[in-house]
Amino acid sequence: MELDEPPRSRLQFPALPTARSDGGDTTNVYSFVQPKININPINSAIGYLSTWPAYGAGQTSIQKHKPCAESDIRTTRLRKQNASAVSKPRYLEKLESYLRIELQSLDSAKVISQELRLQPYRDVFDYFMEDFKTYKPLLCAIKNEYEVTLAHQREEIRSLEPLKAMLVSVSERCDKKIQEIYENEGHEVKSLKIEKDNLLKLINKLKEEKISLQVQVAKLQEEMEKLYLMYRNESDARKLLIADINELKHQEDLRLAQDHKEQGEDPVTLAVALRVARNDLTRTQVLLNTMKADYGDVVPRRDFENQEKNLAASVKKIELLQKDFSQLQLEHKSLLELNQQVVQQRDSLCNEVEDLETSRTSRPVWEKCVDIFPEDSQRWSELCEGKSTDQLVDILLTELGTRVLKEKDFFPGMGIGDDVPIHLRHEGQVKNLRLSLKEVYGMIKEIWKDKCAIDQQKGKQSSLSEFMINYLQKKFGDASIEWSYSMHNTCRIQLINKQIHSVYRVLVGQMDEDLYCALFHGHEHLLTELTNADSSTIGSLTREQFRLQLRRVFPSKSSDEIQELLDTAVSQLKPGDENIHYKSLFSEDEEGNPSRFILLIQNQFSAERKKYLKELRNKLGNNPVKPEELKAAIVAVDPAIDEETLGRYLSRAFQVSKDQLEVTKPLLLKQLFQNLGAVNVRKTGATAQE
Structure with missing residues (x-):
């Protein structure tokens, strides 16, 4: 067979056969294109190729024979032996050359894809099928079956890729777990080794103790043997002494018997004495039986008297219990009646509550007050936050009173009668100084400080109203009555400032000065005690020292109240401070508003x-x-x-x-x-x- 082919860089091949993606029949998938290789007609007999190798001359036909027969095996062996002596056909050399060139080009391009390396073999197989018309159907079927099998294998590989990834991840996790187990086992092995060493040391120590104890036991056994020998000797000596004593007693008894025998006694006298003794015994026995029969059920008088006393005491106790029981019955009846009255009172109160709920008015809409103070609505909102109705009324009255007081130029005099407080006794109009809250509170502090000092010197308490007007006269002269009226009215309208309003109540007699002092100046004693306890004089105490001083100054307060005061003091600490700066807890602003700590007290x-x-x-x-x-x-x-x-x-x-x-x-x-x-x-x- 000869091949005539024009020179070209690469052979032109038909389209690559591929498997159908829909998994359908791939028998008719491949379209074989006639290769552009000019191949001379093949000199062959019908149904048999004789191109190469030629195993013998004149073999132009295939004889019918049994497959895999012994003659066929010999023929095949003979052909293999002669194959090296026969030259290859040009057609085969051309195909091998083409295949070699394609593979070299793929190797030079560093292509490692198996699909691309398989493509040249497919092309060669297509040429082979096209040239051998007789075997084309069989070869085509073989190729298609291989392609279907490869496609099926690809699908299976593709379906197993997620499993492979999962297997890799599982393998990594398992490796990690195994590594962790190894590490944990390593720690356990180390701990076990350490424990083993400790146990070995303990065993060695116990062995040493055992050896020392064995030595002691051996010594004690030797001493025991010595003591036992001593005991045996003493025991034998004692037995010998007892035998000697018994022998001596026996000899003494024999001697006494011999002496008694020598003296002798009258048998008749002895018989009479025996008879008299027997009669006395019989008489005594009869008397004893008679006394048992007569006094067997009789108790002693002492026991009888004790039982009588116990009986009388029990009777008295029962009588007292009976009286208590009767009294409890009466109390129970009275409590039942009282319970009925309480139930009736409760029912009536419930009815009153229901009537009040139906007839009560709704809570005022305090937001309307914002319209009265449009220029200061933000301050009104801050003042009203979290306040009760009574507190809101005080706030509103204070705001309105402050505005009215600022608009008033003069105060009407209240006269000079006895029913008028001393600091307000004046006829005619008094000028309104329009004092600020800061000025009023500063003046109150000065007046109260001087009053306390003078009262302490005199040893008695003076009237605040009288002391106030005297102090103002000394300081302001003729303007004292203006200061007195201005301060009095300012304190009167300050319902939300409890300390300043309490001064007004003291001036008009609605509050004792003792109550004012205890309420608004009682904390000064605590400040004095804290200052005395501060040995460092830096104005700070530890929390435990602060707690002890609170307990000392306020002995009647409960533990919860003391803890609340301590928590309030701690809450005002700066970050990082451990000690309590107690002086800052007793601060007040210019208008007399106290700190949180003073307000809590x-x-x-x-x-x-x-x-x-x-x-x-x-x-x-x-x-x-x-x-x-x-x-x-x-x-x-x-x-x-x-x-x-x-x-x-x-x-x-x-x-x-x-x-x-x-x-x-x-x-x-x-x-x-x-x-x-x-x-x-x-x-x-x-x-x-x-």
């Missing part, structure tokens, strides 16, 4: 007074109160109160002197507690801070 003081007054109210009931009833209630609530304090409370409650308490008429409960509310009334234990 004042609130706790007010809560103690309210609790005390509430306990008194519960003891007194709802009827008018007599002085002796109030006295009994105060003693019941505060048993530790002294007589002087008790008398002062009673005289201030009934607004009379101590001598007139016995003839004082009963006072209404509302008026009584209104009088007590203006006095510094508290439990005795709560006065330590003063």
Whole structure:
């Protein structure tokens, strides 16, 4: 067979056969194109190729024979032996040359794709099929089957790629876990080795102790043997001594018997004595039986008297218990009646509550007040935040009173009568100085400081109204009455500033100076004690020192109240501070508004007074109160109160002197507690801070 082909760089091949992506039949997928290789006609017989190798001359036909017969095997072996002697056909050389060139080009291009390396073999196989028409159907079927198989393998490989990735990830995780297990086992092995070494040391130590104990046991055994020999010797000696003693006793008995025999006694006398003894025994036995029969069920008189005493005591106890039981029955009946009354009272109160709920008015819309102060709406919103209705009314009255006071040029004089406070006694109009809150509070501090100093020197308490007008006259002369009226009215309208408004209440007699001092200056004693406890004089104490001083100054406060004061002080610390700077806790602004710490002390003081007054109210009931009833209630609530304090409370409650308490008429409960509310009334234990 000869091949004629024009020179070219590469052979032209048909399209690459590919498997169908839809998985359908691939039998008719491939379209074979006639290759552009001029191949001379093949000299062959019908159905047999004789191109190469030629294993023998004149073999131009295929004889029928049995496949894989022995003759066929010999022929094949003979052909293989002669193959090296026969030259290759040009057609085969051309195909091999083409295949070699294509593979070299792929190798030079560094192509490692197996699909591209398979393509030249496909092309060669296509040429082979086109040239051998007789075997084309079979070869085409073989090729298609291989292509289908390859496509199927590709699909399976593609489907297994996720599994491969998952297998890789699982393998990595497993490797990581194995590595962690190895590391953990390494730590465990180290710990076990250390434990093993310790145990070996312990075993060696125990072995040494065992050896020492064995030595001691050997020594003790030797000593035991010596002691045992000593014991045996002593035991034998003792037995010998006992035998000697017994022998000596026997000899003594024999000697005594011999002496008695020698003396001799009268047998008749002995017989009479024996008979008399027997008679006495019989008589005694009869007497004993008679006494048992007569007095067997009789108890001793002493036991009988004790039982009589116990019986009498039990009877008295039963009588007392019976009386107590009767009394409890009566109390139970009275409690049942009282319970019925309470239930009826509860039902009536519930009805009243329902009536009040139906007839009550809604809470005022405080947002309307913003329209009254349009230029200061932000301040009004800040003041109203979190306030109750009563507090909002105080805020509104304070704001309105401040505006009215600023617009007023003169105050009308209140006259010079006895019912007018001393600092307001004046006829005619008084000029309004329009004092600021800062000026009023500064003047109050000066007046109160001088008053406390003078009262301490004189040893008695003076009237704040009288002292105030005298102080203003010394300082301002003729303008003192203007200062007095301006300060009085400023304090009167400051309902939201409790300290300044309390000065007004003291001036008009609605509050005692003792209560004002305890409420707004009681913390000064705490500041003094803290300063005394500060050995470093730097104005700071540790938290434990601060707690101890709080407990010392306020002994009646509970642990929760002390902790609340401590937490408030700690909350004002700067970041990083450990000690408490106590002086900053007692600061006040220019208008008298106290710090959080002082405000908390004042609130706790007010809560103690309210609790005390509430306990008194519960003891007194709802009827008018007599002085002796109030006295009994105060003693019941505060048993530790002294007589002087008790008398002062009673005289201030009934607004009379101590001598007139016995003839004082009963006072209404509302008026009584209104009088007590203006006095510094508290439990005795709560006065330590003063």
